[in-house]
Amino acid sequence: MSLNKRLALLLLPIIIIGYGCATFLIYYYQKSHIVELEQAKLDQRMFQLQAVFKEEAATADHLMALFLEGHYLSDFLLHAPSTYRDTALSQSVSSLISQTRLNKSSRIAFSLFSGNGSPLFYYERSADPFATISDEQYAVSRQMLDSHTISDWVFFHQALPSQVVSARLLDRVGLLPFKGRDIDDSIQLSFSVQLDAFSSHLSDLATAYKTAPVWTERHTRPEAILTHTVALSSTQYLTITPDQAALNASMFGFLIKLMFIAAVLAVFTYWLLIFLISRFITAPISQLDKELTQVMHYQKENISPSLSNSEMGRLSNKFYELFEQLQNNLKKTHEMAITDTLTSLPNRFRFYEYAKHVLLTAEQSKEYVSLVYIDIDNFKFVNDKLGHEAGDNLLCFLAEDLHRLLLPIQQQYGGCMVSRLSGDEFAIVLTHHLPEEVDQLAQSIVELFEGGYESDDYYFPVSASMGIASYPVDGHSLKALIANADMAMYHAKRSGKNRYKHYSASIAAEARRKKSIEDQLKTLDCEKEFSLVYMPYTCANDQVKGFEVLIRWHSSELGHVHPEEFIPIAEQTGTYAKIDHWVFETAFKSLPQVRAIFGEACLLSINISAAELGHHVVLERLIELKALYGIDDSSIELELTETFGYVQTDSVFDVLNGLQEAGFNIAIDDFGVGYTPLLHMIDYPVNKVKLDKVLTARVTDSDYAKLLPPLIQLCHLQAIAVTAEGIENEHQLASLKAAGCDFFQGYWLSKPMPFDELARWHEGYQSRQINLDKPI
Incomplete structure (x- = not known):
């Protein structure tokens, strides 16, 4: 008998007896733990059920968040009811729903109700082509509108499949959480998600354990040995208590599995031992x-x-x-992983890694570490006008130039690196001994962009704005240096571009002041802190024809804040609507008093933000104010800044045409120094243009005087009146009158003044005119 056969005969009974005894002993001593094992399985399945519920239920809130982040609702409300409007919103909601990870057959419904509870819009993704708003959504909507609840989340489990409804109550105008009193000014929207996976899991769980789920509104202490309760919401608890038969089946199943595992292990061990021993490996x-x-x-x-x-x-x-x-x-x-694929420069990951390393080294060696944050000005123009290939060409050539500028520093001192962070943003980390060394590098980069930037194939009308923050003066951590360099870069951009700025206390103070203005604008009382001033303008016969109404802000905390400072912030933060409303209402109230002094033909010119023109709400608000205060047609002139040329959309022109039809005159302010080509005047639904003071000064100069008559004639050919702003002396006035200008405004006539000073100024102006008319 061979050795292998004798080895097989010797090991076989030992393996069988050993694993048989082990199986018996394990089962005997583990019977008391089977319940714990089954409880653990039940816990796991219940936690899985809870996780499935949270994942599906979170879809409603996720859809609500995505929907509110977009402009779908504002676009819907801005347009008049139409099939196009409903179709556009349906497509937007369908696109949002398609981003969910739910099964494509799961029912998801979106509904929109007005403040009185009437349905405005309904969309449902389901197999039912005749689906309507569910009773659950109606119930949630009614409850929210009755109680003015701004947010609600309800779980319906009475019948399978279960569903959750997430709803919001918003202000109809600002689309913010509703805080008003009149519920008709609100709008309510909700998402309903059918929990197919949860319902399926729950059904499978009840079938597996041969029991029915128990729903309670609070957690109760279980009396059964084998049971589990999970919280699905703050008021919904689900309890599963398996039937005893299920436990017995699990015990028998455990025995079968144990025997099977023992058999497999026995066979495996047997053959493994034979193989290892026989092969001597x-x-x-x-x-x-x-x-x-x-x-x-x-x-x-x-x-x-x-x-x-x-x-x-x-x-x-x-x-x-x-x-x-x-x-x-x-x-x-x-x-x-650490290299930018386009420019072959170190990328953001490598930048952070290197910067942290040199900061630690600098702390020990007491050296300076400067972070130069570079942003290319007008880079979007390059991509839009020349194409992305040209943009990539610019980035690659700039990367080579930056590397060339740093190469001598690297060879002589080391401790510097240029990286591309993203898009058109670059960063340089420089370790140096003298503070002025970083200025020399920054100036070299500025010189690269003098007169634009040129590569082998293109000329780019771009420049570079740079911000510099240095360790240890401007910060001790990389996070602080990046934030301060970025702040300094934006200050350089606002200061004229193609320059660099060091981070300083004044830049930080400017940022803090901007943040303070932003915070104040959100909570201020317009009546207490805002006031209006009036700047007159005259016609060719020197009669006062109207006043431009300007806003002034004297903050109790910030002091006097110039409009050029706070209006852009208000437009960016969405707080300009209430300022606009206050200005219009206050100006409309003052019109009868102004006319009592200057005559019924006197007009008021009020500036309106271009940011407001895309919303039909401003049209409705102005029409309401006009009717409320009995304003005659053509008594109010609305002045648009010339940056209006950048927002020429259908909705904007709809608002402008609506304003003209409602009896308002439209004027373009600051004409001639912004972005509007003269030919675009053909498209503008306006009655007047106001020549900017810079243009007024230029065309009344003797060297350019010949340009003035054609400019005014071009406007007149379009039936557009012309006002000249910024008139400072009699010579400018005479030149403008001779050229056919219609209206005249400037410090030559008067500075802006409070309403209380209008009567006294008028008396003085009339006396001056009488003296001028007297024969000498």
């Missing part, structure tokens, strides 16, 4: 395991290549080749 395996362990713990780079031609020798050599290949790939992958 214990020693080679141990040696290979030792070397692999050393490689994994970085004690050596690779295992030793084997000279043996046996299976184990070939396996060792394959491991050797595999580790060689993995090391090479790891080096290449790491290099790609």
Whole structure:
């Protein structure tokens, strides 16, 4: 009998008896733990059920958040009811719903109600082509509108499949959480999500444990041995208590599994022992395991290549080749992970890694570390006008130039690196001994952009704005240096571009003041802090024809804040609507008093923000105020800043045409120095243009006087009147009158003045005119 046969006969009874006894003992001593095991399984399935519920239920809130972040609702409300409007919103909601990870057959419904509870819009993704708003959504809507609840989330489980409804109550105008009293000024929207996966899991769970789920409004202490309760919401708890038969089945199943595992392990162990012993490979395996362990713990780079031609020798050599290949790939992958693919400069990850390292080194060596944050001005223009290929060309050439500027510094001192952070943003980390060294580098970069930037194939009308923050003066952490350099960069951009600015206390103060203005605008009382001033303008016969109404703000905390400072902030933060409303209402109230002094033909010119023109709400508000205060047609002139040329959309022109039809005159303010080509006047639904003071000064100069009559004639050909702003002296006035200008405004006539000073100024102006008319 061979040794292998004797080995097989010897090991077989030992394996069978050993695993048989082990199986019996394990089952005998583990019976008391089966309940714990089943409880753990139940816990796991219940937690899984809870996770499925939260994932599906969160879809409603996720859809609500995505919907409110977009402009879908504002676009819907701005347009008059129409099939196009409903179709556009349906497509937007469908696009949002398609982004969810729910099954495509899951029912998701979106509904929109007015303040009186009437449905405005309904969309449902389901297989039912005749679906209507569910009773649950109606119930949630009615409850919110009755109680003025701004947010609600309801879970309906009475019938499967379950569903959740997430709803919001918003202000109809500002689309913010509703805080008003008149519910008709609100709008209510809700998303209903059918919890198919949750309902399926719950049904499977009830079937598996042969029991029915128990719903309670609070957590109760279970009396059964095997039970589990999960919280699905603050007022909804689900309890599953398995039937005893299910527990018995689990115990029997445990025994069967234990016997099966024992049998598999016995067979595996039996053949493994025979194989290992018969093949005598214990020693080679141990040696290979030792070397692999050393490689994994970085004690050596690779295992030793084997000279043996046996299976184990070939396996060792394959491991050797595999580790060689993995090391090479790891080096290449790491290099790609820290390098920008377009410019081959270090990327943002490498920038952070390097900057943190040099900051730690500088703390020990007491050196300066400066962060130069570079942003290319007008880069969007390059992509839009010349194409993205030209934009990439610009970035690559700039990367080469920046690297060339840093190369001498790297060779002489080291401690510097340029990286591309993203888009058109670059950053330089410079370690230096003298503070002025970073200024020399920044000035060299500015010189690259003098007169634009040129590559081999293109000329780019771009420049660079740079912000500099230095360790330890401007911050001790990388986060602080990045924030301060970015702040300084934006200050350089506002200061005229193609320059650099060091972070300073004044820049920080400016940022704090901007933040303070933004905070004040959100909570201020317009009546207490705002006031209006009036700046007159005259016609060709020197009669006062109207006043431009200007706003002034004297803050109790900030003092006097100029309109050029707070109006852009108000437009950016969405607080300008209430300022506009206050200005219009206050000006409309003052019109009868102004006319009592200057006559019934006197007009008021009021500035209106271009940011407001895309909303039909401003049209409705102005029409309401006009009717409320009995304002005659053509008594109010609305002045648009010339940046209106950048927002020529259908909705904007609809508002402008609506304002003209409602009896308002439209004027373009600051004409001639902004962005509006003269030919675009053909498209503007306006009655007047106001020449900017810079243009007025230029065309009344003797060198350019010949341009003035054609300019005014061009406007007159379009039936557009012309007002000249910024008139400072009699010579300018005479030149403008001779050229046919219609109206005249400037400090030559008067500075803006409060309403209380209008009567006294008028008396003085009339006396001056009488004296001028007297014969000498």
